[in-house]
Amino acid sequence: xxxxxxxxxxxxxxxxxxxxxxxxxxxxxxxxxxxxxxxxxxxxxxxxxxxxxxxxxxxxxxxxxxxxxxxxxxxxxxxxxxxxxxxxxxxxxxxxxxxxxxxxxxxxxxxxxxxxxxxxxxxxxxxxxxxxxxxxxxxxxxxxxxxxxxxxxxxxxxxxxxxxxxxxxxxxxxxxxxxxxxxxxxxxxxxxx
Numbered sequence: 649x650x651x652x653x654x655x656x657x658x659x660x661x662x663x664x665x666x667x668x669x670x671x672x673x674x675x676x677x678x679x680x681x682x683x684x685x686x687x688x689x690x691x692x693x694x695x696x697x698x699x700x701x702x703x704x705x706x707x708x709x710x711x712x713x714x715x716x717x718x719x720x721x722x723x724x725x726x727x728x729x730x731x732x733x734x735x736x737x738x739x740x741x742x743x744x745x746x747x748x749x750x751x752x753x754x755x756x757x758x759x760x761x762x763x764x765x766x767x768x769x770x771x772x773x774x775x776x777x778x779x780x781x782x783x784x785x786x787x788x789x790x791x792x793x794x795x796x797x798x799x800x801x802x803x804x805x806x807x808x809x810x811x812x813x814x815x816x817x818x819x820x821x822x823x824x825x826x827x828x829x830x831x832x833x834x835x836x837x838x839x840x841x
Contacts (some may be wrong), residue, residue, distance in 0.1 A: 654701050743829030750834040752825040757838050760820060768815035769840045779807045782840050784816070788823060789833040796822040797831075812840065 653661070676815035773780070799822070803813050 694812075721784060732745045744826060744832075746832055748830045748832060749790060749825055749828050750836055753786070753790075753823055753834055753836045756825065757820075757836060759768060761840070764816060765841050767811050767819050770814070772809055772812045775811075779809065780841075782807045782809045782812050782837045784813070786836045786838055787833065788836060789831065790825055790828060792829040792830050794825045796824065797808065798833075799823075807839075 728805035769782070783804035783806075785802040785804075787798075787802065788796055791797050799820075801813055801817060803810075
């Protein structure tokens with residue numbers, strides 16, 4: 649007679665095997681991938697650019713399309729392009745340092761502080777006086793033009809006021825900074841009053 653596993657026992661053993669596989673897979677971190685040698689050689693298909701049309705190899709760079717119809721850097725060899733041209737936006741390095749974007753965002757938040765104190769902080773303090781100071785960290789993401797595309801608010805547990813946090817989330821308009829040239833995420837400390 650053969651002995652069969654009960655369903656709960658089979659589930660337990662399967663879960664243990666999956667957990668072991670996940671643990672061993674995560675313990676060593678992601679495997680390093682060697683760069684594609686064709687990408688270094690200038691193969692357009694590996695730089696995120698469309699492949700040239702048939703017959704484009706016979707033409708000189710920049711021929712075939714009027715200058716007004718070509719994208720910046722199109723037709724120029726990769727070595728002659730300006731930094732960031734032809735590369736996908738996610739790979740471009742910001743022209744403005746992250747620290748400078750964080751300072752600009754902090755100044756923009758500070759400029760809105762008086763309105764936020766009036767609209768969010770003072771009514772909350774009138775209802776419940778403690779804690780007096782509330783501390784936050786704003787996670788702000790800006791696109792290449794300096795427009796806010798994402799925002800998160802982290803609340804300090806020691807000085808938590810959910811009513812003020814909810815008000816800040818609705819009352820604070822999107823923040824803008826000088827165009828950084830690429831997508832940038834920054835963390836900006838902020839407190840009220």
